[in-house]
Amino acid sequence: MxxxxxxxxTLKRTPLHGLHNELGGKMVAFxxxxxxxxxPLGVLKEHLHTRAKAGLFDVSHMGQAFLTGPDHExxxxxxxxxxxxxxxxxxxxxxxxxxLLNEDGGILDDLMVTRSVSAGDDGRLMLVVNAxxxxxxxxxxxxxxxxxxxxxxxxxxxxxxIQGPAAAAVVGQWxxxxxxxxxxxxxxxxxxxxxxxxxxxxxxxxxxxxxxxxAARADQLARTLLSHxxxxxxxxxxxxSLRLEAGLCLYGHDxxxxxxxxEADLVWSMSKRRRAEGxxxxxxxxxxxxxxxxxxxxxxxxxxxxxxxxxxxEIAGADGTIIGVxxxxxxxxxxxxxxxxxxxxxxxxxxGASINLLVRGSARPARVAEMPFVPxxxxxxxxx
Amino acid sequence: MAEMKYTEDHEYLRVDGDVATxxxxxxxxxxxxxxxxxxxxxxxKVCAKGEEAAVVESVKAAAEINAPxxxxxxxxxxxxxxxxxxxxxxxxxxxxxxxxxxxxKSELDGMMDAEAYGKFVAEQS
Numbered sequence: 001m002x003x004x005x006x007x008x009x010t011l012k013r014t015p016l017h018g019l020h021n022e023l024g025g026k027m028v029a030f031x032x033x034x035x036x037x038x039x040p041l042g043v044l045k046e047h048l049h050t051r052a053k054a055g056l057f058d059v060s061h062m063g064q065a066f067l068t069g070p071d072h073e074x075x076x077x078x079x080x081x082x083x084x085x086x087x088x089x090x091x092x093x094x095x096x097x098x099x100l101l102n103e104d105g106g107i108l109d110d111l112m113v114t115r116s117v118s119a120g121d122d123g124r125l126m127l128v129v130n131a132x133x134x135x136x137x138x139x140x141x142x143x144x145x146x147x148x149x150x151x152x153x154x155x156x157x158x159x160x161x162i163q164g165p166a167a168a169a170v171v172g173q174w175x176x177x178x179x180x181x182x183x184x185x186x187x188x189x190x191x192x193x194x195x196x197x198x199x200x201x202x203x204x205x206x207x208x209x210x211x212x213x214x215a216a217r218a219d220q221l222a223r224t225l226l227s228h229x230x231x232x233x234x235x236x237x238x239x240x241s242l243r244l245e246a247g248l249c250l251y252g253h254d255x256x257x258x259x260x261x262x263e264a265d266l267v268w269s270m271s272k273r274r275r276a277e278g279x280x281x282x283x284x285x286x287x288x289x290x291x292x293x294x295x296x297x298x299x300x301x302x303x304x305x306x307x308x309x310x311x312x313x314e315i316a317g318a319d320g321t322i323i324g325v326x327x328x329x330x331x332x333x334x335x336x337x338x339x340x341x342x343x344x345x346x347x348x349x350x351x352g353a354s355i356n357l358l359v360r361g362s363a364r365p366a367r368v369a370e371m372p373f374v375p376x377x378x379x380x381x382x383x384x
Numbered sequence: 385m386a387e388m389k390y391t392e393d394h395e396y397l398r399v400d401g402d403v404a405t406x407x408x409x410x411x412x413x414x415x416x417x418x419x420x421x422x423x424x425x426x427x428x429k430v431c432a433k434g435e436e437a438a439v440v441e442s443v444k445a446a447a448e449i450n451a452p453x454x455x456x457x458x459x460x461x462x463x464x465x466x467x468x469x470x471x472x473x474x475x476x477x478x479x480x481x482x483x484x485x486x487x488x489k490s491e492l493d494g495m496m497d498a499e500a501y502g503k504f505v506a507e508q509s
Contacts, residue, residue: 043443044418237417237444306421306465308441331420331443338421360439 014060015158015215016222023233031131033061036235043237047333050204050242051374054164055234056225063134064157064212067125067141069149072115075123078149082141084261084280085113086271087125093117095184095201097269099261100129100137105282105289106257107264108140109133110249114186114199126186126197128159128210130251158218163208163242165377166230171198171209174224178209183378194221200379203239205246205372207379245332245339247300247371253311254298254327254341262289263343265298297349300371301326301340301357305364308338309357315344316356316363323348326357332373339373340366389492390501391452396476402489406452407480408440408471411505416442419471422464424481429457431484433491438481440471453491455484 011034020027025036036058038046049055069075076087085098092115100108114126129137134153141151162171172179174192178200181187186199194217202208213221225231240250249255255264260282267275267290274280278287303309308330315324329340340357348355351370356363389397389404394412397404413419423439431437431451438449438460460482464470470479486492496504 037444038417042418044420047443241443307423307439308421308446310446331441333443360436 012061014058015218016058016060016160019219019222020058020233025233025235028236030236031061033131035061036233038235038237039233041232043235043241044333046232046234046238047241049232050164050234050238051206051334052164053230053232054162054166054170054208054228055204055238056222056231057161057163057234057239058158058222059161059210060158060215060218061131062159063127063129063131063137064154064159065127065129065134065138066152066154067127067145067149068152069123071123075125075149078145079113079125080274080279082144082281083111083113084270084274084283084286086274087113089271090115092119092122093185093187095186095199099255099266099269100140101261101281101286102257103281104257105260105285107251107255107259107261108257109137110251110255111137112199112201117187126212132252156215157212158215160211160213160218160222160225161202161208162211162225162231163202163204163206163234164230165207167206167208168379170225170228170230171211173228181209181379182381183207191221192224196221203246203248204242205248205374205376205378206242207377240328241330241333244328244330244341245335245372245374246376247341247373249298250328259298259343260286260289260294262286263294263296263298293346295346296324296343297346298327298341298343299349299351300369300373301329301342301355301366302369302373303338303340303357303364303366306337307359307364309340309359309364309366313340313342314358315342315366316358317348318354318356320356320363323355335373339369341371344368388498389452389495390498390504391495392504393450393452394505395449395452396501397452397492397495398480399486399489399492402486403458404453404455404484404486404492405480406437406449406482406484408449408475409501409505410475413472413475416440416444416447416471418443419468422468422471422481424460424462424465425457427457427460431455431457437484440468440481449481451484452495453484453486454488455486457482458485459483 324344326342
């Protein structure tokens with residue numbers, strides 16, 4: 001296995017690398033990092049534990065960066081030339097999901113944008129981008145942004161996610177501000193005396209938080225969370241099955257440079273103003289698809305039998321013609337059976353439509369399904 | 385008494401007369417992780433050596449189980465279809481996949497015995 005050892009030497013490590021090894025994490029290469037795909041609990045139980053209690057994920061491989069400028073209006077306007085999301089009206093301490101687009105309206109990456117909560121920081125946005133895309137994203141933004149808006153990649157911070165119905169109670173034990181946050185809002189806070197930036201968001205469909213913390217304090221913070229009886233460390237394997245059940249896209253699989261936000265069924269992430277005004281790369285294609293409908297559409301797929309359909313599985317219509325392809329698929333532990341998503345010709349995209357999955361040479365019946373496969377349980381603040 | 389044979393694809397054959405009971409080894413199930421789906425052939429199917437005989441899928445990936453020797457499928461373990469997790473719990477016992485009536489027992493020559501397979505696994509890890 002000397003080849004693997006050589007390859008591992010070029011892989012980057014997160015600040016939690018030592019902890020992963022100590023916990024028995026099975027380390028694999030992912031987006032240039034050595035990351036735990038699972039711990040001794042195994043993918044299935046890690047998945048179910050996250051939905052039942054709380055799972056801790058190391059997502060430090062993801063790119064964290066600041067966009068800074070003289071004021072929010074200027075920075076938002078600059079970012080809006082690159083993404084179709086509503087950034088101008090993003091309130092202080094709020095997060096938004098959007099995507100960097102190429103000139104054809106294809107997706108270069110999807111990202112989270114957070115506006116700083118503090119008025120003294122007006123003109124500062126925090127970005128979280130995909131690990132595999134971050135170098136290209138930064139180069140793209142640096143080339144396109146006007147001089148008065150600066151991109152500052154953050155290399156000395158870790159990012160932890162804690163997800164699941166117990167997440168708020170767990171985090172609240174050391175950070176009383178956290179459970180007060182609404183869904184898709186963020187704040188600076190102290191966690192057991194450690195300065196951090198905490199957001200109520202995630203990638204599992206469950207309630208939860210992402211915590212950005214100085215690399216040097218990440219191990220201490222992670223161990224504190226893991227000391228809680230409800231918390232287990234969760235690897236990339238369960239992260240993938242959790243997000244698939246939640247109907248969330250994985251970049252490079254469900255969305256890429258050829259897919260537009262309309263084809264990817266991400267129109268909800270664009271405001272009415274931005275759909276109408278355009279002003280983002282590929283606006284012509286995207287507005288045309290908005291008015292005429294896209295040629296293909298990302299849909300949920302529910303196989304009728306028990307056989308999982310994996311990424312790359314061809315999708316056929318009733319007459320046998322190929323009408324699409326599976327982009328993510330596997331077994332959904334909480335769904336209790338196979339689940340998938342993929343692209344089909346729009347004419348076949350209505351929920352309930354009968355399709356066939358060509359698994360190992362034989363056509364297996366499936367239906368176009370509403371997503372998510374497992375209901376989202378995001379935190380909603382109760383209004384009195 | 386049945387004789388145990390092992391392949392480099394981590395399949396075992398429990399050979400009793402001219403019938404081999406075939407499954408995957410404990411090492412194989414450890415590598416696969418949680419098994420969530422098993423697809424078995426029809427009884428009566430005639431397999432050439434190396435031909436796909438069954439499919440096992442874990443949360444991570446799908447793997448084919450190829451017939452380690454030529455023969456006719458005389459029985460399949462339908463317990464696995466309703467309880468695929470049995471492959472993780474009892475791979476070399478209750479979680480056998482198929483029974484194959486061997487058409488050429490000389491194909492077993494050169495397969496590993498338990499001791500040789502143990503060494504093979506140790507060298508691989």
